[in-house]
Amino acid sequence: MLDTIPAWRRWPGALLRWLLPPCCALCGMRGEAAVCHGCESAYVAARPRCPVCANPAGELDAALPCGACLAAPPAFDATLAAFDYAAPLDGLVLQLKFGAQLALAPWMALALHREAGRTALPPPELLCPVPLGARRLAGRGYNQALEVARPLARLLGAELAPRLAQRVLETAAQSGVAPGERRRNVRGAFAVADAGLVRGRHVGVVDDVMTSGHTLDELARVLKQAGAARVTNFVFARTPPHRINHE
Template sequence: MPVTNRCQRCANPLVPSFPRRRESRLSPRSDGDENTCEVCLSYPPSYDTTIFAVDYTPPLDHLVLQLKFSARLPLAPWFAERLRDAILARPGLPLPDLLCPVPLGPARLVERGYNQALEIARPLSRLLGVALQPALALRQLDTRAQSGVTPHERAENIRGAFAIADPDLIEGRHVGLVDDVMTSGHTLEELAATCKRFGAARVSNLVFARTPPRA
């Protein structure tokens, strides 16, 4: 199980720090600044929270790779069950109004034959009783895989990659972005920013695995 002392926004581990000066704080949050890391306080992401089921570490990272690259689709409902448990373990956190899987680009979807995020989102939708919008987000650019570029290139690589097919579906609503793994967070940040630009009131990342930060 992942450690619980995590930032409510990005799900990176919180580190002990000296008390923050009041004048350095941004707008107050309902959960309290003590649950938000210094990075998210200084540079608030477009998404409002991140919920994940497991750390992306052995042996579970191998299961993610098997779903993603080896078409082990029966793993997806198991991932969804673990993610459902993690979501319901956060009392007081509102469920999304709809689920939106992170889309693949057209070329990668043809190559792979399926979208692993959608395969997780389908059973998760049934488990939570939350509507699934499988084609809400569109990947309008076939970007390079984030794993194939350096950490410093990832934000630029994914910039402008997404569009929203029907903005009316998200205006004023809480959108849950579903993905298999969150590493740097740039892909989810770009999609969350796109959702907010089209009027989403709140965006939550719902990911099976979270990559621990490098030491």
């Protein structure tokens, strides 16, 4: 409890907060939250989506898989996305991924948890982040998907398995690969470290953004081969279809 912590151990943190007060990542207003209430009210709004791939859908179609998922069903069973990957919220993904703004990760997890509460999706038993390759992890120093998965696992009451999925091939970043080549780029990139942990269970896969969906599809395929009963994606942002060909 806070009262049991000596005052001399509390003052450095209080001094740091006074010298460098937390600010909203979008508008810069001082406050305790990573994104202030005003920006949440202005930019955060739930929208109907395909329950499988989370692409935007009409109000009457949101309960059913979209035409693309019916024509070519992915290996995953469902996708939950908090927002579209569009301005200004796309900047938060970039701040977390490339700017080491790790304080954004708990806020993203909370947004995903709220979105999960609006759906009838069954909660996952196991939660794992999309893994980075060793070279990219060494260069960045952290895995942004794991930073979101840690608080999300606590919120969902799921077991966190940070090393369950392993990237066994160093692949080019999907953002730098032509859309038509992205599926081939990640083929065979993943392995499951412990099939016994997966077998018969509902696995949640966490990532910061979903663009073409090929990375998550490949990882879900490997998890299903290892015996997963169900795979649900939890992504902070979903790139709308009209933007995919321009990235």
